[in-house]
Amino acid sequence: MIREITIGQYYPADSFIHRLDPRVKIVCTLLFLISLFIQNSLLGYLIATVFLAFVIHASKVPFKFIIKGLKAIILLLMFTVVMNLFLTKDGAVLVRFWIFQITEGGLKLSVFMAVRLIYLIIGSSLMTLTTTPNALTDGIESLLRPLNKFRVPVHEVAMIMSIALRFIPILLEETDKIMKAQIARGADLESGNILQRTKAMVPVLVPLFVSAFRRANDLALAMEARCYFGGEGRTKMKPLLYRRQDYLAYAFVAAYVVVAFVVGRFVPFHIWIF
Amino acid sequence: MSIKLEHVNYIYSAGTAYEKQALKDVSLEILPGQFVGVIGHTGSGKSTLIQHLNGLVKANSGVIYYNGENIYADGYDMKSLRGQVGLVFQYPEHQLFEEDVLSDVCFGPKNQGLSKEDCEKRAFEALELVGFPEKYYHQSPFELSGGQKRRAAIAGVLAMKPKVLVLDEPTAGLDPAGRDDILDQVKYLHDQTGITVVLVSHSMEDIARYVERIIVMNRGEKMFDGTPKEVFAHYEELEQVGLAAPQVTYVMHDLKARGIPVDTTATTVEEAAEEICRALKR
Numbered sequence: 001m002i003r004e005i006t007i008g009q010y011y012p013a014d015s016f017i018h019r020l021d022p023r024v025k026i027v028c029t030l031l032f033l034i035s036l037f038i039q040n041s042l043l044g045y046l047i048a049t050v051f052l053a054f055v056i057h058a059s060k061v062p063f064k065f066i067i068k069g070l071k072a073i074i075l076l077l078m079f080t081v082v083m084n085l086f087l088t089k090d091g092a093v094l095v096r097f098w099i100f101q102i103t104e105g106g107l108k109l110s111v112f113m114a115v116r117l118i119y120l121i122i123g124s125s126l127m128t129l130t131t132t133p134n135a136l137t138d139g140i141e142s143l144l145r146p147l148n149k150f151r152v153p154v155h156e157v158a159m160i161m162s163i164a165l166r167f168i169p170i171l172l173e174e175t176d177k178i179m180k181a182q183i184a185r186g187a188d189l190e191s192g193n194i195l196q197r198t199k200a201m202v203p204v205l206v207p208l209f210v211s212a213f214r215r216a217n218d219l220a221l222a223m224e225a226r227c228y229f230g231g232e233g234r235t236k237m238k239p240l241l242y243r244r245q246d247y248l249a250y251a252f253v254a255a256y257v258v259v260a261f262v263v264g265r266f267v268p269f270h271i272w273i274f
Numbered sequence: 275m276s277i278k279l280e281h282v283n284y285i286y287s288a289g290t291a292y293e294k295q296a297l298k299d300v301s302l303e304i305l306p307g308q309f310v311g312v313i314g315h316t317g318s319g320k321s322t323l324i325q326h327l328n329g330l331v332k333a334n335s336g337v338i339y340y341n342g343e344n345i346y347a348d349g350y351d352m353k354s355l356r357g358q359v360g361l362v363f364q365y366p367e368h369q370l371f372e373e374d375v376l377s378d379v380c381f382g383p384k385n386q387g388l389s390k391e392d393c394e395k396r397a398f399e400a401l402e403l404v405g406f407p408e409k410y411y412h413q414s415p416f417e418l419s420g421g422q423k424r425r426a427a428i429a430g431v432l433a434m435k436p437k438v439l440v441l442d443e444p445t446a447g448l449d450p451a452g453r454d455d456i457l458d459q460v461k462y463l464h465d466q467t468g469i470t471v472v473l474v475s476h477s478m479e480d481i482a483r484y485v486e487r488i489i490v491m492n493r494g495e496k497m498f499d500g501t502p503k504e505v506f507a508h509y510e511e512l513e514q515v516g517l518a519a520p521q522v523t524y525v526m527h528d529l530k531a532r533g534i535p536v537d538t539t540a541t542t543v544e545e546a547a548e549e550i551c552r553a554l555k556r
Contacts, residue, residue: 207371
């Protein structure tokens with residue numbers, strides 16, 4: 001039941017995207033996200049769609065698996081769309097009833113916000129689905145290393161993140177087991193109003209917290225037993241190295257961003273289908 | 275009170291890269307009052323199998339009957355089924371949550387809708403049945419030893435007065451003395467109350483000493499199903515799938531190979547000792 005959540009989960013496959021250096025994937029994901037928000041025309045989003053479709057195809061991750069991550073943001077998505085739709089007052093009024101009115105600008109903005117949010121989630125889940133949590137934090141650590149000069153504990157932050165990511169699937173599985181154990185004792189976790197349901201979660205949350213603290217303790221002990229003391233002077237078994245494919249990927253994404261930017265900003269080509 | 279499985283199939287994460295067939299065409303029947311052992315190594319599907327028995331996991335295909343009623347039928351009362359087929363999971367840490375042991379054991383009967391007095395009466399009975407020391411009744415379940423936690427967890431399920439008790443590796447992580455204690459207690463429970471017991475384990479020694487019937491699972495399929503003597507006669511096949519017969523089985527076979535006329539079907543140390551004495555006296 002709870003295994004369905006895919007955010008932060010790695011999908012094992014052997015594809016071009018999977019083999020890329022994590023730094024490439026992080027930077028490119030960021031570029032893609034930025035490109036989504038500077039986009040302002042339908043044509044620009046068409047280009048983003050083609051780009052995203054291409055990358056999804058190259059990643060060999062089943063589409064069904066990717067959109068599962070969207071379930072988590074449905075509420076946020078609906079909220080954004082409704083807010084933008086009714087509160088933006090810009091351009092010609094399309095529909096008017098009671099105190100509400102929908103304007104052309106509002107419709108445009110709400111559609112674009114929805115597309116942006118959906119692509120944002122798909123783009124970033126694509127990164128986490130094709131990169132192991134370890135590679136991901138290695139990449140972040142390496143990208144943020146310059147901040148060390150400003151006394152930011154980059155290694156420690158990266159370690160905390162990698163541990164947090166690593167524990168998501170473990171804790172999910174644990175939650176699943178605990179829920180089953182309590183359901184087996186007749187616990188009712190699904191019916192009732194919000195208050196009853198929150199109360200019904202206590203028998204699940206208490207064992208979960210106890211186990212999370214126990215795991216944290218064990219992990220700290222295991223790290224200390226292996227003389228872990230932080231990032232200073234620490235070397236890597238597999239240092240990150242750029243290869244030819246990584247430069248290719250950079251070039252490809254850079255080309256996309258340039259095209260998207262130019263098209264989105266300067267091509268006076270507004271297709272409106274109303 | 276029988277549980278009957280017909281051609282049950284179960285696939286984990288169907289349609290993804292993690293897809294895995296956990297159960298393949300499993301058919302079996304557990305009769306009232308039986309003491310059944312389910313054995314198989316990690317990933318053989320034994321845990322998945324027992325989660326079908328109380329409807330926690332729904333089979334992708336196949337039917338399960340409890341007392342002749344299809345549990346997947348519309349409107350079937352799953353909650354009542356879970357009260358009758360009590361399932362104790364491997365780790366007591368997954369179910370203990372209350373401030374003291376007594377109220378934790380009351381959780382099951384409370385969910386069945388019993389009054390506070392009845393819940394406590396049931397809890398006292400259950401704790402006594404599993405031999406839980408009275409001085410810890412009001413202690414936090416998190417401060418107990420491994421063996422006592424396990425007793426508290428079993429009591430938590432027994433308090434619901436199930437007709438069938440299913441135990442998933444109740445001895446994992448216990449020392450040999452604690453292991454024997456728990457299993458002796460379960461045996462005592464079975465003999466005293468006539469409750470049906472399904473015991474999951476990967477230790478042949480444990481299983482051989484207590485159960486009257488063994489179901490061997492291998493890669494999601496039922497491999498053998500019979501009395502310990504019948505199953506251990508296949509000790510060479512068991513070895514091929516990463517399981518082993520109890521040590522005495524090997525001793526008896528070796529003795530026979532060296533010309534001592536013993537009967538090789540002994541499954542416990544006591545039986546083997548008797549058999550060797552008998553053979554040597556001749």
